[in-house]
Amino acid sequence: MSNIETNAHQLAERYLALGGKRLSKLDDNIVSTRKWEDEPVEASRFWKEHIASLPEDQRSQVETLLPSMNDK
Structure with a gap:
């Protein structure tokens, strides 16, 4: 596993x-996220500070590891 994937x-x-x-x-083939439910302040802050600010390719890596809308 590469360093980017591990991160x-x-x-x-x-x-x-x-x-x-x-x-x-x-x-x-375009990865994005959706949020319909409120989430804890800590999770929202973490997303803004550590994930939203990543370059697009790295942010996409994180997004693909989240639960999928297709699984619902």
Whole structure:
């Protein structure tokens, strides 16, 4: 596993452990997230500080590790 993948996994796990509610969405090979439910302040802050600010390719790595909308 590469360093970026390891870091992405750690970020996704930490976000989810904080109660993060975002779900990944893959549409036409474009990865994004959706959030319909309120999430704890700590998870929201963690997302803004550690994930939202990543370069797009690294942020996509994290997003693909979140639970998928297709699984619901």
